[in-house]
Amino acid sequence: MGGPLTLLAADDEPGILSIVEEVAESMGFSVRTGGNGAEFWEHFTVAAPDVIMLDLVMPDCDGVEVLRRLASLGARSKIILMSGMDDRTLRSAERIAANLELEIAGYLRKPFSVASLRDLLGKGAGSPATIIDAQRLAEGIKRGELVNYYQPKIVLPNRQQTATVMGVEVLSRWNHPHIGLVGPARYISIAEESGSILALTLEMIQRLIGDLKTWHEAGHLISAAVNLSPELLTDITLPDTINAILTEGGIPPSYLTLELTETGAMQDVPMSMDILTRFRLKGIQLSIDDFGTGYSSLIQLYRMPFSELKIDRSFVHSLPEDDEAAHIVRSIVDLAHNLGLSVCAEGVETQAAYDYLTRIGCDCAQGYFISPPVPPGELSRILGRSLDLNRFAAS
Ligand code: C2E
């Protein structure tokens, strides 16, 4: 940790490589260069580069293939794409990389200026202080840099006259000393792979208990949902651990919901079933997250002790114009109700989506239309002024 950052540049134009080398070295990078795909992979295996600059078109290899292989190897390098192609081609390569969950720091269209290269290396690739890895994350957790954001969930007004905040989903944020607020997409998978997800989740529940107490004492008896990583479903003692934290904090277990993705719950069915059943026996609620994106068997899902199903936001965001999405959402709402589950739509961004969900009898909703995730103080204000509920009245 702490040594110079390694940059690996691959391009079949020697002129470009020498400019990159000069600029990057002047910025303190240790630089390796490759003039073709074979040399690139040779360097990649020995150097584990922090930053990769990749020419998308080289004689012996295709840039998209390289991206796929980097993704399959779980590469964590920041990637800068280079090409003489037009911006649209570069942007679509950037999207492919993002879908592969590679970290793209930006792209350079050739010919590029030294200034734009310098700028991208400085900003996008960053200094060692801005690198996110397992060790820095564990230290951040220890230093108390992880905080809770809360996104309100409201009961849709088909059951009651007005929409009310009935709960929150707790979402993790890292208040990073050098980067600022970092979203979970950048560190949850690192926490899962490195094992710090347990500490992260338990501390999140501790902070949640403090906040819930404040809200309950002010008369807002809301519940809260915490995302549970599939990695934690191998820990047989987890139901007791979480229950003990709740008991000690004086919060009845029925105020806590754990959200699990369907694929997460199906990884090891007998083990999941054992742990999930024990959560339910302790009075903790369980919710199926991102429903519709996995391929789980409905029968197995039906046998699991869930009480709520959350419709994935990819179906919700195009409501109601997209007929296919509208059909899917309506079927999921019916399915959930037939299985005795309550159903919540996430990613509600528009009045039209909100009205559609109300009309088809969806029980509850969450999304930017209602409120983005907010820090605890802001949630207190939302609860205090009991939202502008008329805005949500179905027309
Ligand atoms: P998720 O569980 O599906 O959480 C909902 C995500 O959707 C949140 O992203 C939220 O900010 C975002 N969102 C809310 N309303 C809208 C909307 O109207 N439109 C759109 N497009 N998005 C909306 P966030 O906070 O970035 O979290 C991303 C994911 O990270 C979460 O997805 C969850 O899977 C994971 N995550 C967050 N916190 C934790 C945690 O403490 N533990 C674990 N294991 N995973 C977490």
Ligand code: CA
């Ligand atoms: Ca969730």
Ligand code: CA
């Ligand atoms: Ca979700």
